[in-house]
Amino acid sequence: MSAQSLTLLLYPTPLSVHRLPPTGDNLHAITPFLAPTTLINSLTITSSELSLIVPSATILPNLQDLKTEAGWRAFKVAGKLDFGLVGxxxxxxxxxxxxxxxxxxxxxxxxxxxxxKEDKVDEARRVWQNVGFNVLDC
Structure with a gap:
């Protein structure tokens, strides 16, 4: 698969990116929000942070030191990518x-x-289409 043959799928659901301190209590509190979904839930844990991406409509519990960046939309590369692909x-x-x-x-x-970001979705679509990518709505 070459980069120019990529198809991107745009999902309609707005997403939010959340940051919390990487404590066991915080991990336990957000675990119920990680159910399988037709879109994406993502959890990344490092020694310095816990990052969670969920649909913006998800109401998280009131957690201390919760930071949120809302207003994202997801483009997914269609199909499965081989680990050997570069670039x-x-x-x-x-x-x-x-x-x-x-x-x-x-x-x-x-x-x-x-x-x-939601206000840049149309611009991203236009840019990608201009360089030869297929961009489809889901």
């Missing part, structure tokens, strides 16, 4: 960089996701 994210983000579109990227075992 997929670079090919997706470079044209957006030139257009001044900020991104938040997530990689799963199967594919890559590029989150774009």
């Amino acid at each position: 997929i994210l670079a090919s997706l983000t470079a044209p957006l960089k030139e257009a001044g579109v900020s991104v938040f990227c997530i990689s799963t075992f199967d594919t890559d996701w590029v989150l774009v």
Whole structure:
């Protein structure tokens, strides 16, 4: 699969990115919000933070030191990406960089996701289509 043959699927659901201190209590409190979904839930834990991405309509409990960045939309690279592929994210983000579109990227075992602020979705779609990517609504 070449970068130019990529298809991106735009999901309609707004997403929020949350940050919490990486404590066991916080992990326990958010675990009920990680049920399988047709969109994406993402949890990343490091020694310095716990990052959670869920649909914006998700009401999290009132947690101390919760920071939220709302208003993201997800573009998913369609299909499964082989681990040996090189430059997929670079090919997706470079044209957006030139257009001044900020991104938040997530990689799963199967594919890559590029989150774009809601007010930049149309611009991201246009930029990607201009460089030869297919962009479809889900």
